[in-house]
């Protein structure tokens with residue numbers, strides 16, 4: 001039997017530290033790297049990131065939008081990037097933020113979670129805006145394929161709060177119910193910004209989650225590794241801090257920046273855990 005996503009993720013977090021590194025080949029970053037904004041530029045950018053970070057990041061997260069800009073040629077680069085990441089042995093979290101009615105979700109699950117698909121990832125990001133229940137088929141598909149999903153709960157961007165605050169509790173309860181009985185993590189992670197105030201109501205529900213927490217917002221959006229430890233309190237062992245632009249700014253310093261963020265996250269998250277117990 002294959003290992004579940006939760007088991008594989010826990011293994012990577014314990015061995016490589018907690019960091020998720022994004023592959024976000026925006027026009028601005030391609031320009032900063034001296035690359036053309038073209039499928040060839042995307043490919044060169046992605047290969048460089050894969051080579052530099054696969055053995056120091058627990059998870060790598062390609063942002064699908066930057067590949068979709070180039071239509072089928074961009075998607076072909078995304079397929080190769082996913083294959084390269086799998087060959088390098090890292091976990092691939094494909095950032096697609098999809099959410100729809102059940103029949104359409106089944107098609108997304110076939111595209112991104114079915115083992116045989118050229119775009120299949122170890123996990124994907126999903127939006128619960130059509131109701132947590134609309135994601136049920138995708139969650140079942142993730143389990144069947146030893147994959148996972150990360151559902152948006154409280155995102156890192158400031159304009160999200162009025163919409164998400166009233167419903168984050170439902171998202172977290174749905175995720176906790178889907179994760180019941182699984183160890184070390186269930187298949188349903190949640191996305192909670194590292195930029196959140198430590199007083200945010202939704203944070204208290206995380207103790208029952210039994211799943212991983214993707215925490216974007218390090219660097220460019222203002223959060224620090226110390227914030228991650230402070231915000232996530234007793235569940236910091238389950239946090240996967242995510243960083244893109246702050247490490248991608250300069251290809252010559254990419255690996256050094258990733259190591260810096262990784263080591264800072266390890267220091268803050270494990271030191272705080274040690275002082276708590």
Ligand SMILES: O=C(O)c1cc(=O)[nH]c(=O)n1[C@@H]1O[C@H](COP(=O)(O)O)[C@@H](O)[C@H]1O
Nearest residue numbers: 063125155156157216218220221243244245
């Ligand atoms: O799902 C995500 O990764 C995500 C969730 C969130 O709440 N905020 C957020 O910025 N992201 C993604 O994280 C990346 C930006 O990271 P930075 O460049 O480090 O700010 C983009 O790919 C965003 O889509």
